[in-house]
Amino acid sequence: xxxVLVAGAGPAGWAVAAACAREGLHTLLVDPAxxxxxxxxxxxxxxxxxxxxxxAIAAAPATTVAFGRTGHVLGREYLVLDNTRLRHxxxxxxxxxxxxxxxxxxxxxxxxxxxxDGGSRVAAAVVIDASGSRPHRGxxxxxxxxxxxxxxxxxxxxxxxxxxxxxxFMDWRDSATFLYSIPLGHDRVLVEETSLARKPGLPLDHxxxxxxxxxxxxxxxxxxxxxxxxIALDTPPPVRGSALGFGAAGGxxxxxxxxSIATSLALAPAVAAALADGLPGxxxxxxxxxxxxxxxxxxxxxxxxxxxxxxxxxxxxxxALPAFFDLFFALPDDLQRAYTSGRxxxxxxxxxxxxxxxTAPWxxxxxxxL
Numbered sequence: 556x557x558x559v560l561v562a563g564a565g566p567a568g569w570a571v572a573a574a575c576a577r578e579g580l581h582t583l584l585v586d587p588a589x590x591x592x593x594x595x596x597x598x599x600x601x602x603x604x605x606x607x608x609x610x611a612i613a614a615a616p617a618t619t620v621a622f623g624r625t626g627h628v629l630g631r632e633y634l635v636l637d638n639t640r641l642r643h644x645x646x647x648x649x650x651x652x653x654x655x656x657x658x659x660x661x662x663x664x665x666x667x668x669x670x671x672d673g674g675s676r677v678a679a680a681v682v683i684d685a686s687g688s689r690p691h692r693g694x695x696x697x698x699x700x701x702x703x704x705x706x707x708x709x710x711x712x713x714x715x716x717x718x719x720x721x722x723x724f725m726d727w728r729d730s731a732t733f734l735y736s737i738p739l740g741h742d743r744v745l746v747e748e749t750s751l752a753r754k755p756g757l758p759l760d761h762x763x764x765x766x767x768x769x770x771x772x773x774x775x776x777x778x779x780x781x782x783x784x785x786i787a788l789d790t791p792p793p794v795r796g797s798a799l800g801f802g803a804a805g806g807x808x809x810x811x812x813x814x815s816i817a818t819s820l821a822l823a824p825a826v827a828a829a830l831a832d833g834l835p836g837x838x839x840x841x842x843x844x845x846x847x848x849x850x851x852x853x854x855x856x857x858x859x860x861x862x863x864x865x866x867x868x869x870x871x872x873x874x875a876l877p878a879f880f881d882l883f884f885a886l887p888d889d890l891q892r893a894y895t896s897g898r899x900x901x902x903x904x905x906x907x908x909x910x911x912x913x914t915a916p917w918x919x920x921x922x923x924x925l
Contacts (some may be wrong), residue, residue, distance in 0.1 A: 556678040556680065557581045557582065557583045557651070557677065557678070557679045557680070558575070558580040558582065558679070558680050558681070558830070558834060558898060559572070559580050559581070559582045559583070559680065559681050559682075559830060560582075560583045560584075560585065560657075560667075560669050560677055560679035560681075560682045560683070561575070561582065561583070561584045561585070561681060561682075561683045561685055561801075562585050562656075562657035562669070562682070562683065562684050562685060562686045562798075563584075563586055563684065563685035563686035563687060563802070563804070564584055564585075564586035564588075564589040564591070564652070564731065565643060565685065565687065565694070565802070566593065566597065566642075566645065566802075566816055566819060566820065566921065567801055567802025567803070567804075567807075567815075567816070567819035567820075567823075568584060568586070568643065568683075568685035568686070568801070568802065569584070569642065569645040569646060569650075570645050570819055570820050570823035571645035571683055571685060571712060571801050571819075571822075571823040571826055571827065572584045572647070572650045572683075573645050573646065573650060573823070574824045574826065575650075575826075575827040575830060575831075576647045576649040576650045576825035577647065577649075577824075577827065578827045578828060578830070578831040579831065580827070580830060580831060580834070581651075581876045582649070582650050582651065583650075583651045583652075583653060583677065584651065584652045584653070584678070584679075585652075585654070585655045585656070585657060585669075585671060585677075586652050586654070586655070586656075586686075587654065587655065587656045588650075588654070589652050589654055589674075592638070593638040593641075593642060594638075594745045594782075595638075595782070595784070596635065596636075596702075596737070596739070596745055596782060597635075597636040597638065597641070597816045598633060598635045598636060598737060598815055598816075599634055599636070599814070599817035600631045600632065600633060600635060600817070600892070600895070600896060601631070601632040601633075601634050601666055602613075602631060602632070602816050602892065602896070603818075603821065603896050604820055604821055605815035607634070607756070607820075608644055610640045610643075610644065611636055611637055611640045611641040611643075611644045612634050612635070612636065612637060613635045613636060613637035613638075613640075613739055613740045614634070614635040614722075614738045614739055614740045614915070615632065615633075615634050615635075616633055616635075616720055616721055616722040616737070616738055617720040617721070618720065618721045618722070619631065619632070619633040619683055619721070619722040619723075619724055620716055620721060620722070620724065621682075621724045621725045621726070621880065621884050622716070622723075622725065622726040622727060622728050622877075623725075623727050623728075623847070623876075623878060623879070623880035623881035623882075624727075624728065624877045624878060624881055624883065625881055626716075627881070627885065629724060629884065629888075629891075630742075630830060630888035630891075631888060631891070631892065632688050633722045633724065633737070635722075635738065635739060636816075637740075642682060644821040645820075655672060655673070655675065656665040656671060656672040656686075657669055657670075657671060657682070657684065657686060657798075657886075658670045658672055659823070660672060660682045660796075660797040660798045661797065661799035663837065665837075666678060666679055666680040666681070666838040667680070667682045667797055667798070667838070669682050669683065672787070680834055680838040680841065681799065681830055681834075681838055681841055681842050681845065682797065682798040682799070683799045683800075683801050683826075683845075684798045684799065684800050684801065684804045685800075685801040685802045685803070685804055685805075686804055687802070687803050687804055688786075688787045688790060688803045688804065688808075688849075689790070689804060691787065694754055695750075695752070695754060695755065695756075695787055695788075695789055696752055696753070696754040696787070696788040696789040696810075696865060696869060697753065697756025697786060697787055697788060698749070698750065698751055698752055698756065698757065698784070698785075698786040698788055698813040699749070699750045699757050699758070699759055699762060699784060699785050699786075699787055700735065700747045700748065700749040700750070700762060700782070700783075700784035701747065701748050701766055701781070701782070701783055701784070702735070702745050702746060702747030702748070702766070702781065702782040702783075702784070703745075703746055703747075703761040703766065703770075703777060703778050703780065703781055703782070704739065704744070704745055704746075704778060704780045704782075705743070705744050705745075705746055705775065705778065706741050706742055706743065706744070707719045707738070707742050707743075707744055707772075709744075709775045710736060710744035710746055712773035712774065712775055713734075713736075713746055713769050713770060713773045713775055713918075714726065714734050714736040714746055715740075715776075715792050716736070717736040717744055717746070718738070718744075719738050719742070719744070720738065721738070722736070722737045722738065722916040723736035725749075725880060727859035727876055727877040727880060728877070729769075730748070730763060730765060731873035731874075731876075732748050732750045732765060733748075733749050733751065733876075734747070734748060734749070734750055734769070735747040735749050736745065736821075738865035741871050743834050745782065746766070747761070747766070747784070748762040748763070748765045748766035748769070749783065749784075750762060751867050751868060751876070752788055752811065752813075752814075752868045753823040753867055753869065754789075754869060756785060759783050759785070775809065781923070783880075785809065786803075786808060786813040787803070788808060788809075788810050788811070788813060788865055789810060789862065789865065790803070790806045791806060792805070792806040792854075792855060792858055793805060793806055794846065794850055794855075799821065799826070799842060799845050799846055799849070800849075801822075801823075801826065801849070802815060802819045803815055805849060806858070807819055807822075808866040809861060809895065810858070810861045810862045810864065811861050811864040811865045811868060811894075812895055814895070817896070818898060821847060822848070825848045825849075826845045826848050826849060828848075829841070829844040829845040829847070829848040830844070830845050830874035832844060833845070834904050836888040851899060853899040853901055854899045855896050855901075856901050857897065857898055857900065857901055857904050859906065860901075860904050860905065861894075861904070864894075864908065867923050870922050871919070871922050875918065875919060875922070878916075878919065879911075879915070879919055882911055882914055882915055882919075883911060885914070886907060886910055886911070889903070890903065890906055890907040890910060891907070893906065893907050894907035894908070908923075911923060912924070
């Protein structure tokens, strides 16, 4: 019997598995392809994870800008992660790794039984599901994006504000969707056409067509390396169940921004410590302690406020979004940080939303009040 079984060998899974191993817990990590490359492009704000080592950073743009109808220089440092080095930082050789997929979890009086594909069973005190977003029947609110990797010179033709030292967090000036452009290092820039929040998500083919039109206007040939993004935004916190949800499987995705990796990396040590402290009192106590570490009352309250923010964004007509983001990026840095990153900051999140409502024109206020 293992202390902790973690399903999913992405950044969230490895972060919590390694943290558990550091606490001295016998930890098993299962994944259908545990050695697969992490192909997504991950980014976060430096203030969300001050402990991130420099080796895990692919690019640290000197400037981050955003455009609604006008330009804004953002007062926070935006970091693009190096997936190979991030994986090296998160990997711990004390974690046992096994190929397999978690099919179900059966909870008993002395822990859980994890049923893997093929019918094999593993006894574990606690099971953590870090295998990504759960399947969902029917349409759901999603963020979608289609991107390509260009040279720095090519990117500057497509996105004039982009260069090797500047991240373009959002640019709404030319489309009903926005352009996201970030340096990756080594003369490479990721340029993505992004739909922030729609239900159902805007099809990737539509976004690809819009990005290809931008490339054609700039005289840039579409490269072979492409990135396709589909993020479920309206996942409720799984506050019950036989397994602890973690990462996207745990409802960590910010409903109004689509970000989750910083939350996963930051919460992993707290979850591991809660499990280590709780296991002497039994698996049930450990699972409850870990769930509280992930979803205290303040985090649940903020998540509900963020879901209201998602609803407001989805209710806005496309031509209102540039003006809305001009208002958002005009907020003081601490209020921007509270709304995007303050997962348990009820006061800061409320203040950010109240300030947006107070400064918004009447046309937008009607949407924000929904």
